[in-house]
Amino acid sequence: MNKTKKLIFDASIKSFSQKGFHKSTMDEIADMAGVAKGTLYYHFKSKEDIFKFIIDEGVKRIEDEINEKTKNMLDPVNKLRAVCEIQMQLAINHLEFFKTMLSQLWGDEERQHQLRNVLSRYFKLIEGFLKEAADDGLIADDNLEIMAFNFFGVMTSTVVYSLIHKEKDISQLTETLLGFVMRGIGR
Amino acid sequence: MNKTKKLIFDASIKSFSQKGFHKSTMDEIADMAGVAKGTLYYHFKSKEDIFKFIIDEGVKRIEDEINEKTKNMLDPVNKLRAVCEIQMQLAINHLEFFKTMLSQLWGDEERQHQLRNVLSRYFKLIEGFLKEAADDGLIADDNLEIMAFNFFGVMTSTVVYSLIHKEKDISQLTETLLGFVMRGIGR
Amino acid sequence: MNKTKKLIFDASIKSFSQKGFHKSTMDEIADMAGVAKGTLYYHFKSKEDIFKFIIDEGVKRIEDEINEKTKNMLDPVNKLRAVCEIQMQLAINHLEFFKTMLSQLWGDEERQHQLRNVLSRYFKLIEGFLKEAADDGLIADDNLEIMAFNFFGVMTSTVVYSLIHKEKDISQLTETLLGFVMRGIGR
Amino acid sequence: MNKTKKLIFDASIKSFSQKGFHKSTMDEIADMAGVAKGTLYYHFKSKEDIFKFIIDEGVKRIEDEINEKTKNMLDPVNKLRAVCEIQMQLAINHLEFFKTMLSQLWGDEERQHQLRNVLSRYFKLIEGFLKEAADDGLIADDNLEIMAFNFFGVMTSTVVYSLIHKEKDISQLTETLLGFVMRGIGR
DNA sequence: GATGAATGAGAGTTCATTCAT
DNA sequence: GATGAATGAACTCTCATTCAT
Incomplete structure (x- = not known):
């Protein structure tokens, strides 16, 4: 798992934990990870x-x-x-x-x-x-x-x-x- | 519980059961209940x-x-x-x-x-x-x-x-x- | 102006004053006037x-x-x-x-x-x-x-x-x- | 103000002028601006x-x-x-x-x-x-x-x-x- | 005269996803 | 690899109006 993917991984856990799956948004995950929204889609399909x-x-x-x-x-x-x-x-x-x-x-x-x-x-x-x-x-x-x-x-x-x-x-x-x-x- | 409310009640259970809370839509519940969407809001707040x-x-x-x-x-x-x-x-x-x-x-x-x-x-x-x-x-x-x-x-x-x-x-x-x-x- | 119409008249002024035209609702006017919503339409066209x-x-x-x-x-x-x-x-x-x-x-x-x-x-x-x-x-x-x-x-x-x-x-x-x-x- | 924002700005003025605030709809503003409705919300909160x-x-x-x-x-x-x-x-x-x-x-x-x-x-x-x-x-x-x-x-x-x-x-x-x-x- | 349950068109807003750069 | 502007389908909710009683 490279560095950016790890950032997203950590941010996602945090966001899913705080808000649950539905209320977590890709925007927020990207924010928390400190990457652009598009980057999420570079590393993950959805x-x-x-x-x-x-x-x-x-x-x-x-x-x-x-x-x-x-x-x-x-x-x-x-x-x-x-x-x-x-x-x-x-x-x-x-x-x-x-x-x-x-x-x-x-x-x-x-x-x-x-x-x-x-x-x-x-x-x-x-x-x-x-x-x-x-x-x-x-x-x-x-x-x-x-x-x-x-x-x-x-x-x-x-x-x-x-x-x-x-x-x-x-x-x-x-x-x-x-x-x-x-x-x-x-x- | 009057007749219309019962219709909505039944339709909601059905819809929530089939799709869960998030994927159930008010449109669909109304359809299933055979009432207009506004009617849902006449009987329930949300x-x-x-x-x-x-x-x-x-x-x-x-x-x-x-x-x-x-x-x-x-x-x-x-x-x-x-x-x-x-x-x-x-x-x-x-x-x-x-x-x-x-x-x-x-x-x-x-x-x-x-x-x-x-x-x-x-x-x-x-x-x-x-x-x-x-x-x-x-x-x-x-x-x-x-x-x-x-x-x-x-x-x-x-x-x-x-x-x-x-x-x-x-x-x-x-x-x-x-x-x-x-x-x-x-x- | 008969009694009911007067009730609606007063309630409307009050509601329009408090909320303006757009945010006043027929529901609220009826409530304030103490009459049913349908009654508004008996006395006024709209x-x-x-x-x-x-x-x-x-x-x-x-x-x-x-x-x-x-x-x-x-x-x-x-x-x-x-x-x-x-x-x-x-x-x-x-x-x-x-x-x-x-x-x-x-x-x-x-x-x-x-x-x-x-x-x-x-x-x-x-x-x-x-x-x-x-x-x-x-x-x-x-x-x-x-x-x-x-x-x-x-x-x-x-x-x-x-x-x-x-x-x-x-x-x-x-x-x-x-x-x-x-x-x-x-x- | 970038190009898209300008498009929205101009369209909004036009729409608000023609219809006033309440009767202007986001759909129409988007149409007039030639952008998707979501784009309005990308550039403005509401x-x-x-x-x-x-x-x-x-x-x-x-x-x-x-x-x-x-x-x-x-x-x-x-x-x-x-x-x-x-x-x-x-x-x-x-x-x-x-x-x-x-x-x-x-x-x-x-x-x-x-x-x-x-x-x-x-x-x-x-x-x-x-x-x-x-x-x-x-x-x-x-x-x-x-x-x-x-x-x-x-x-x-x-x-x-x-x-x-x-x-x-x-x-x-x-x-x-x-x-x-x-x-x-x-x- | 009066009621209030029912309506449904239409509104503002959200958000996962795409894609040109 | 990474970006972020742009998208548009889908959503919940509102409310003036109607009409059978």
Whole structure:
């Protein structure tokens, strides 16, 4: 990614975070990046295209970070804990962008399909860890795919909770969340 | 709600469901409702206003249905099961509108605040059932608010799963979901 | 003028005064009058029609008042003084409506032609007094028509001055104005 | 002012002159200028903004012309005569725009405030010449501000007269007007 | 006489995209 | 590589007017 593209990339994240996809304008992104509007179109096909690029890059980074952190771990539950920590960390630190993503998760536009695609790659990663846990006899081997979805759902709702309550103690949140995921609300 | 307003109400739900909030146009809603564009503005202040009205009405209906169905139940877990069933049913039957709602859950527009407000009312209702369960010693009395959020998160991710896998057997989904909520993935 | 028509008449003056012709809406006039919008159209052909009616009525009242007050006067200069006093009084007391009138004096719409017509009737009245003064040898017999226009122009600019400086001492203003009209700025 | 902006400037004057501010539409201005509607918004913030720009430019030009023509004059009365000539000339040559201006002189919109502001600058210029005349003992030193207003009022009513009578002999009109201003109607 | 729901033409404005330089 | 002036389709919203009751 060359220098100008990086400028646009950063400016786009900032703008999409502040205003969401629809209210961000190419004018504003160009302004923030300190380049001319035409330059955006030299580096990207369209506004949609910028968004897709960001998403791709963003999820790639999460995956990399998770892979990096878990590669020497043996206990699958620790790996899941790492997923929680990393995603919570990221979601809370880039809360506004996380919300923009969630708002673009639904619908039939190109970027929205793309977003779902990269996310399902991420879900597969989670499912992989669940499978390992199941193989170790730590959890039931049932419905792993739906469990991966639920895992994500619980993480997301915890982020929303933290957002409303301005709770930023991630290790605390992570433990509560992991407790819920492992044992549910029962007892 | 008089006849014309109902026509607009129905057309709006349909349009918002098919296209989402942003791609729905007042022209199209008017067309679908079989009224003139000006008529929309006779009954509603703005496009935003129509959306808010729909949300309000919609959540009211869920709440009513839940209250109706649970009022004679004694077991709090059954009440939570009813919540799951009713919401799953509704979300799956009105999948497109459910998605539109989720996409409008984030951001700083009037309608988005409003949506979060009515949803938090709904979360309180869930939290109430959790409290009952806790009082009966069925679940731990900890973090009930965050549990309510997670409950909703799990329901939502289950809907998403069902959407991808075109799984429409609600009682099956409900049981899996309830199992997850009660016991987590553990064992 | 029956009761309902009077309600509309009063409300229209008020609305046109507060907002001018263009920003006054039939909705608002109806609201102010406490009648339904349809009722406006029972009594008047159009918004334009209401305006024309008001203008007609208003100028008629000035003329009546002037005729009443001057009919026993002998000195033409006193008559002109009366014109000044009455018009200044009215313009200052109904400043907002006076401004609305001035803004509608120009242009090719029906109401604007109509406004110019009733005003030229008023100018003729002034010219009549000037003629009397000329016949008495008090002023030169030249250009009486243009003098009548100028007379009005000076009155109007004096009103504008009083409006900016919030000067409301009418007799003072009248004397200054009459001085200007009689002797100009010379000496 | 670059070429496109000039095109828009000219078209706007033409359109505002022909139809007034309210009945001029952005579509029409764009058509007249031979540019796309969006181009108007590239160069101006709004319709209001175009109007304000024109007013500003227009009054600037009058002032410049007056300053240019009077700078070598010694007799203040000659300077006032120059003001009359220049303004009459301009008002008569751009009668329609002059009328549009007069119709926009009243009211609370941005452009109307702006118009009054630039006009009061112009009045100050007139007042300056009156002061010079007063200092030379040619006229009384009283009420110079109100005299400046009246000066403008008389010029305007003379224009209106010339408009009705299709009288276009400016030097004739100027002398009559100056006579009125200097000596009033007396004798 | 009076109502007010319904109308629809038309307005100003936005903004992603293009393209000549 | 980069620019920014120009585009025009599309949008939301306004409001005088009509007409069945």
